[in-house]
Amino acid sequence: MTGPILSLRNVTKSFPQGGVIDRLLGRDSRFVALDGISLDIARGEVVGIVGESGSGKSTLASLAVGLAQPTSGEVLLDGEPLSALMRNHAGPWRRRIQMVFQDSASALNPRKTIGRCLGETLALRSVPRNEREREARALLALVGLGPEMAPRLPHEASGGQRQRIGLARALAMRPDILIADEPVSSLDVSLQAQVINLLSRLTKELGLTLLFISHDLALVRALCTRIIVMRRGQIVEQGPCLDVLARPSHPYTQLLIAAVPKGIAGRRSTDRPDALSAAAATPQTRDEFHGAA
Ligand SMILES: Nc1ncnc2c1ncn2[C@@H]1O[C@H](COP(=O)(O)OP(=O)(O)OP(=O)(O)O)[C@@H](O)[C@H]1O
Ligand SMILES: [Mg+2]
Numbered sequence: 001m002t003g004p005i006l007s008l009r010n011v012t013k014s015f016p017q018g019g020v021i022d023r024l025l026g027r028d029s030r031f032v033a034l035d036g037i038s039l040d041i042a043r044g045e046v047v048g049i050v051g052e053s054g055s056g057k058s059t060l061a062s063l064a065v066g067l068a069q070p071t072s073g074e075v076l077l078d079g080e081p082l083s084a085l086m087r088n089h090a091g092p093w094r095r096r097i098q099m100v101f102q103d104s105a106s107a108l109n110p111r112k113t114i115g116r117c118l119g120e121t122l123a124l125r126s127v128p129r130n131e132r133e134r135e136a137r138a139l140l141a142l143v144g145l146g147p148e149m150a151p152r153l154p155h156e157a158s159g160g161q162r163q164r165i166g167l168a169r170a171l172a173m174r175p176d177i178l179i180a181d182e183p184v185s186s187l188d189v190s191l192q193a194q195v196i197n198l199l200s201r202l203t204k205e206l207g208l209t210l211l212f213i214s215h216d217l218a219l220v221r222a223l224c225t226r227i228i229v230m231r232r233g234q235i236v237e238q239g240p241c242l243d244v245l246a247r248p249s250h251p252y253t254q255l256l257i258a259a260v261p262k263g264i265a266g267r268r269s270t271d272r273p274d275a276l277s278a279a280a281a282t283p284q285t286r287d288e289f290h291g292a293a
Pocket of ligand 2: 058
């Protein structure tokens with residue numbers, strides 16, 4: 001398909017604000033978290049979304065995966081309105097767009113082993129029971145973890161391992177689009193590098209479309225080809241990542257860049273710390289990911 005894989009058409013999201021008394025007195029007011037966002041994401045694009053806290057990044061992500069509905073406007077997946085796809089909810093669209101959160105540990109059931117958790121996700125994709133274990137191992141390998149992880153409980157894995165397990169679980173659905181909302185901000189620098197390397201590898205090898213939400217301009221620069229700068233529910237600037245970071249045209253982008261300790265946002269990808277350029281795990285091919293089952 002040639003059109004954009006994901007589009008937002010004049011999307012607005014507002015939330016009621018004020019207490020019960022305000023509402024009883026008819027003093028209804030709404031807070032506009034997204035204010036007329038239009039956006040096209042091409043298949044295989046790696047897009048960074050940056051902006052101050054409260055600018056609407058996570059709200060945009062939750063609308064894109066169908067966790068929330070826009071107040072007005074439309075989200076389109078391969079040109080089809082998500083609202084229509086959701087009405088026929090049996091459709092495969094749900095698996096096509098997956099999300100990883102900042103703290104994926106909290107999304108894992110503490111009483112289920114990692115292998116079982118992956119197996120249940122594979123069951124959702126109707127992978128036959130006798131193939132689930134093999135595929136769970138392949139997923140763990142894809143995110144650079146060994147099979148010894150399968151019988152462990154989430155608390156028996158480190159923060160960086162858990163983050164990669166969260167990623168493995170999202171990938172178990174074989175999504176076309178992955179939305180990662182601050183996926184590494186709870187990790188230390190070397191673990192951040194591992195997860196960023198992994199994401200970079202997955203986008204290249206699997207052709208995954210990635211929306212990477214982050215406060216860290218250096219990570220966005222290392223990973224993304226395009227950057228979208230949000231402020232107060234609007235897109236204030238977007239374009240090729242290197243161009244925007246080198247020559248920001250909007251004063252807000254200039255401020256964001258100025259706030260980064262000198263040199264980081266302007267760092268060339270070849271200047272990345274060793275950890276960022278080191279490979280995170282053994283190479284896996286696109287065929288293994290999209291393979292039979
Ligand atoms: N369910 C909700 N009800 C009311 N207000 C909300 C709700 N969800 C988000 N908001 C508000 O919408 C605005 C945007 O929130 P959002 O979580 O999208 O910001 P963000 O850019 O992800 O911020 P951060 O960088 O801190 O994660 C915030 O002012 C937030 O308080
Ligand atoms: Mg957020």
